[in-house]
Amino acid sequence: MQEKGGLLxxxxxxxASMRLTLIIFLTLAAVSVLGTLFPYxxxxxxxxxxxxxxxxxxxxxxxxxxxxxxNWFRLLLLLLCVNLIICTVQRLPKTIKLTRQRxxxxxxxxxxxxxxNFQMTTAQPVETAAASIGKVMGAQFGPLKTIGGAxxxxxxxEQGRWSSFMVYFIHLSVLIILVGAIIGxxxxxxxxxxxxEGEASNTVMLSRGHERLELPFAVxxxxxxxxxxxxxxxxxxRSDLTILKGDEEILQTPIRVNHPLTYGGITFxxxxxxxxxxxxxxxxxxxxxxxxxxxxMRMRTPETLPGTxxxxxxxDYREDIAQLGPIVIMAMLRExxxxxxxxxxxxxxxxxxxxxxxxxxxxxxxxxxxxxxLQVKSDPGVWVVYVGFSALLIGIILAYYMSHRKIxxxxxxxxxxxxxxxxxxxxxxxxxxxxxxxxFQTICQGVEQELRASENKDSET
Amino acid sequence: xxxxxxxxISTFGFLLSFVFxxxxxxxxxxxxxxxxxxxxxxxxxxxxxxxxxxxxxxxQLGFGRAPLSNLYESLVFAAWSIAxxxxxxxxxxRYRVLGVFPLLFCFLAMAYASFSGMDSxxxxxxxxxxxxxxxxxxxxxxxxxxxxxxxxxxxxxYLFRAAHKPNPHPxxxxxxxxxxxxxxxxxxxxxxxxxxxxxxxxxxxAVWANSAWGTYWSWDPKxxxxxxxxxxxxxxxxxRNIRGWRGxxxxxxxxxxxxxxxFTYFGVNFLLSGLHSYGSF
Numbered sequence: 001m002q003e004k005g006g007l008l009x010x011x012x013x014x015x016a017s018m019r020l021t022l023i024i025f026l027t028l029a030a031v032s033v034l035g036t037l038f039p040y041x042x043x044x045x046x047x048x049x050x051x052x053x054x055x056x057x058x059x060x061x062x063x064x065x066x067x068x069x070x071n072w073f074r075l076l077l078l079l080l081c082v083n084l085i086i087c088t089v090q091r092l093p094k095t096i097k098l099t100r101q102r103x104x105x106x107x108x109x110x111x112x113x114x115x116x117n118f119q120m121t122t123a124q125p126v127e128t129a130a131a132s133i134g135k136v137m138g139a140q141f142g143p144l145k146t147i148g149g150a151x152x153x154x155x156x157x158e159q160g161r162w163s164s165f166m167v168y169f170i171h172l173s174v175l176i177i178l179v180g181a182i183i184g185x186x187x188x189x190x191x192x193x194x195x196x197e198g199e200a201s202n203t204v205m206l207s208r209g210h211e212r213l214e215l216p217f218a219v220x221x222x223x224x225x226x227x228x229x230x231x232x233x234x235x236x237x238r239s240d241l242t243i244l245k246g247d248e249e250i251l252q253t254p255i256r257v258n259h260p261l262t263y264g265g266i267t268f269x270x271x272x273x274x275x276x277x278x279x280x281x282x283x284x285x286x287x288x289x290x291x292x293x294x295x296x297m298r299m300r301t302p303e304t305l306p307g308t309x310x311x312x313x314x315x316d317y318r319e320d321i322a323q324l325g326p327i328v329i330m331a332m333l334r335e336x337x338x339x340x341x342x343x344x345x346x347x348x349x350x351x352x353x354x355x356x357x358x359x360x361x362x363x364x365x366x367x368x369x370x371x372x373x374l375q376v377k378s379d380p381g382v383w384v385v386y387v388g389f390s391a392l393l394i395g396i397i398l399a400y401y402m403s404h405r406k407i408x409x410x411x412x413x414x415x416x417x418x419x420x421x422x423x424x425x426x427x428x429x430x431x432x433x434x435x436x437x438x439x440f441q442t443i444c445q446g447v448e449q450e451l452r453a454s455e456n457k458d459s460e461t
Numbered sequence: 462x463x464x465x466x467x468x469x470i471s472t473f474g475f476l477l478s479f480v481f482x483x484x485x486x487x488x489x490x491x492x493x494x495x496x497x498x499x500x501x502x503x504x505x506x507x508x509x510x511x512x513x514x515x516x517x518x519x520x521q522l523g524f525g526r527a528p529l530s531n532l533y534e535s536l537v538f539a540a541w542s543i544a545x546x547x548x549x550x551x552x553x554x555r556y557r558v559l560g561v562f563p564l565l566f567c568f569l570a571m572a573y574a575s576f577s578g579m580d581s582x583x584x585x586x587x588x589x590x591x592x593x594x595x596x597x598x599x600x601x602x603x604x605x606x607x608x609x610x611x612x613x614x615x616x617x618x619y620l621f622r623a624a625h626k627p628n629p630h631p632x633x634x635x636x637x638x639x640x641x642x643x644x645x646x647x648x649x650x651x652x653x654x655x656x657x658x659x660x661x662x663x664x665x666x667a668v669w670a671n672s673a674w675g676t677y678w679s680w681d682p683k684x685x686x687x688x689x690x691x692x693x694x695x696x697x698x699x700x701r702n703i704r705g706w707r708g709x710x711x712x713x714x715x716x717x718x719x720x721x722x723x724f725t726y727f728g729v730n731f732l733l734s735g736l737h738s739y740g741s742f
Contacts, residue, residue: 018703025696029689029721036682036729068680167702181678190675229524229585237588257588258673269675377675385677389664396660400653433646434553 016086024080031076035067081178084171095164103156105148108410111426116437118425118444121414122451126153129411129421132454136446137407141439144409152412163402163431170395177388183381189213193268193374195221196276200244204376217264218244222252224273224372237270239372255374265378272373277317280328281364283349284312288358302333305359310334312359315341317368324348328363332356403431407443423451464518465581467511468537472571474504475540479564486558489636494557498548501564505544512541515583524585529599532730533581536574538599539726540567542607546654550611554647558637562614594669602662602687606722608655609694613719615648616712623709645708649701652715656694663687682729690721 014020038047038059047065048056063070112119122129130153134144137157148154191204191213200220204213222240229235236256243251243263255261260269280297284305295303302313316329324345331341334357342361344354349362407427414422425444429436481497484490515528528534547563574581586595622635622644638644666684671677678684697714700706706714 018699021699022696022704025692025699029692029696032685032689032692035680036685231585233585234588235585236591258592260672260675267675269673271674375675379675382671382677386668389667393657393660393664396657400657432650434650 012086015083016090018087020083021080021087024076024083028076028080031067031073034064038065077178081175084175088168088171092168095168099161099164103145103147105154106408106410106426108412108422108424111408111410111424114408114426114428115433116427116429116440118440118447119422120448120451121417121420121422123419123455124421124451126151126411126413126421128454129153129423129451130155130409132450133409133411133423133425133447136443136450137409140443140446141405141407152410155409156406157409158404158406160402160404163399163404166395166399166402170392170399173388173391173395175388176391177385180381180384180386180388183384184379185381188377188379188381190375190377190379192271193219193376194274194276194371195219195374196369196371197221197224198369200242215266216245217250219268219374220244221372224370226273237273239270239374241268265380267377269375269377270372271375273371274373275317275319275326275368275370277314277328277366278369279367280314281366283362283364285360285362286358287355287360294364310359312356317366326366326368328366330356330361332359399431401432403429403436405429405436405439407440423447464511464514467507467514468571469575471504471508471511471540472568472575474500474507475544475564475568475571478504479561479568482557482560482564486561486637487634489634491557491637494560494637497560497564498551498557501544501548501560501567504567505541505548508537508541508544512537519583522583522585526586526591527596527599528583529595530586530590531580531584533574533579535599535603536570538603539606540570540574542600542603543567543570543610546604546607547611547614550647550651554639554643556637556639556647559611559615559618559639559644559647562617563611566610566614589673592669592673594665594672598662598665598669601658601665605655605657605659605662606726608651608658609690609715609719609722612648612651612655612715615644615651616715616719619644619648619712620709623712641708645711648711648715652694652697652711652718656691656698659687659691659694663691683725686721686725686729690718690725693718693721 047059050056051059059065062072067073108119111117124132134155137144142157142159144155144157146153147156189204189206190208191206193201193204195201198221200218202215202218204215205211206213220242222242224237224239226234227236227238238254238256240254241252241261242249251263253261255268255270257270260267262268277299281294282297283292283294285292291307293305297303297312297314299314299317302311304311311333313331313333314328315331318327318329320326325348326346328344328346329341330344331339333339340356342353342356344361344363345351346363346366348354349364354361354363405427406429407425410424411421414420416422425440425447427436427440478497478500481493481500485492485494485497512528515534516525519526519528529538543563544567547560551557551560618638619641622638623641625635639647663684666687667677670679693714697706697711697718700714701711
């Protein structure tokens with residue numbers, strides 16, 4: 001039983017160790033390097049096509065082509081969170097204790113050895129000197145507390161006590177970001193909508209799992225347009241959208257790249273565009289018998305050629321492939337044979353490649369409709385992530401500029417020059433010693449001026 | 462006056478300034494260091510004017526846009542950021558000798574932009590880049606890169622100096638270098654400073670991506686590599702603050718971090734494909 005407790009304790013100790021944090025950081029960095037080597041979003045078939053078998057097996061076993069969605073990658077992130085939380089739970093009480101610590105009193109000999117130190121003597125008696133120093137410190141740094149003194153004055157002023165807590169604030173913000181990401185992946189969705197100009201749709205094709213989602217409203221694309229610079233490069237992609245509830249037009253607005261539309265918690269982004277084939281007038285010539293047919297074809301609707309059992313079908317339409325202009329992908333199914341296909345050029349009816357087996361295809365007219373491709377997203381976690389982002393930035397910036405600075409002051413009768421008062425200042429900062437050095441020196445100059453000035457006043461009177 | 466002329470002057474100005482800094486270090490003389498510093502300030506002013514002029518020229522061409530949108534312009538801006546951040550550090554520390562490597566990188570960035578035959582014409586922005594986030598995102602990222610470049614320079618000098626610590630020749634090459642402890646402190650300051658800017662850069666990129674594409678993080682290679690860089694520098698900060706790493710180990714890790722910066726900037730563009738293809742031509 002005792003041994004088990006020991007083991008658990010050691011396990012907890014490991015989880016809370018800084019070494020583990022560093023290991024997780026560097027492991028995350030290393031596996032991310034691996035992840036970027038293999039294009040993200042490849043399918044298993046792509047992997048086997050692109051890489052030698054042994055490497056393909058390795059990639060597939062560890063899902064390196066889709067690493068960021070694997071459970072082992074998520075486990076690594078979870079481990080980081082656990083480590084973060086346990087570190088906080090272990091260290092926070094210590095930090096609280098440290099900031100509540102009683103103020104230590106040091107001798108002037110000790111203070112004079114601090115990384116920042118200053119010493120001078122003055123004709124002012126101890127109490128007046130202490131008051132002058134307190135005045136300068138109060139104006140330039142912070143209130144000077146008396147922390148001791150029997151026959152001497154011993155004081156302490158400090159700034160930025162709370163900076164020790166900044167690190168917890170930063171860690172909390174990292175957790176908030178991860179929580180936001182989890183909310184987004186649990187309750188949000190992402191997908192695409194292709195809407196033909198003039199038509200409306202309420203169906204989103206989700207990017208995960210080939211599912212469809214019906215929106216409670218419809219989106220109509222009134223127009224899609226592209227404008228160009230004089231040089232010919234695209235200047236703007238624009239879709240004029242209308243939100244419809246039943247027959248009622250709720251909202252009418254254009255969207256452009258970088259300027260999406262949000263309605264009902266769902267955001268629509270201009271993503272792509274393209275053309276659909278709506279109807280095709282096709283002339284088919286049998287090169288063996290010389291017979292010809294003309295047919296009006298619809299997308300993915302098979303037609304049987306009269307007098308034969310051969311079926312032809314339009315499989316796909318592409319705007320531009322390899323600068324050959326628009327093409328139609330045709331397929332033919334003949335009994336007892338595997339389906340065969342060909343690219344048929346729309347603008348060149350006599351092109352010799354416009355054929356499958358003994359049939360030559362010439363396109364007489366292709367009617368197309370333009371569609372706009374919208375990225376559709378709903379992410380209820382994004383505001384949580386943004387809160388985390390802001391907190392992280394504020395935390396890091398404050399941690400950089402704030403430091404816990406303490407200045408000790410001792411004023412006591414001088415041993416070297418009887419009748420004079422020796423003043424000693426010593427300072428410490430937990431961060432940014434350069435800035436503290438400047439601050440400390442300014443304060444010391446102020447103290448020196450103040451003491452000299454009051455000495456002169458005394459000698460005048 | 463054309464912006465390209467000012468940029469060419471800056472390229473040679475940075476070379477001159479680097480030579481001054483280098484001779485100051487090698488011959489341990491303070492005067493060339495002063496010349497290096499003065500010339501670097503002058504070049505910074507000229508380069509600022511050059512970048513501003515390029516911005517104005519884009520308006521004259523009929524499509525005003527910030528000069529921050531392709532590899533050429535980003536290299537020029539990188540040189541500008543390195544010079545600015547180094548010179549600010551120099552003002553604060555009053556050690557001029559640390560300028561050798563930053564000025565070398567200023568020159569290399571400008572030379573690469575000017576002499577490698579890359580496209581330096583002012584072209585209009587593609588729709589994806591037409592956003593106010595462009596300026597915020599690029600400026601923050603490059604300030605981060607620049608601070609890490611300065612940290613890289615300090616780290617190299619630190620490692621050289623530390624290797625010769627047992628017998629520091631009183632008039633040797635290292636005579637003008639700051640004490641090791643102080644160099645370590647400067648290095649830490651630069652790393653932390655760069656870390657702030659890189660965080661700003663990554664976050665501004667995420668917010669922009671969310672407003673343009675609807676995803677704040679998509680594991681695009683550039684994003685992933687910037688996160689890798691961020692993790693390496695976060696590891697340095699943690700190792701130093703909690704485990705008390707100092708000196709050599711921090712300097713060595715800073716070299717690793719700088720390697721990540723270079724890969725994030727160049728490697729991703731040339732070797733991996735992704736959303737940030739604007740930067741590769």
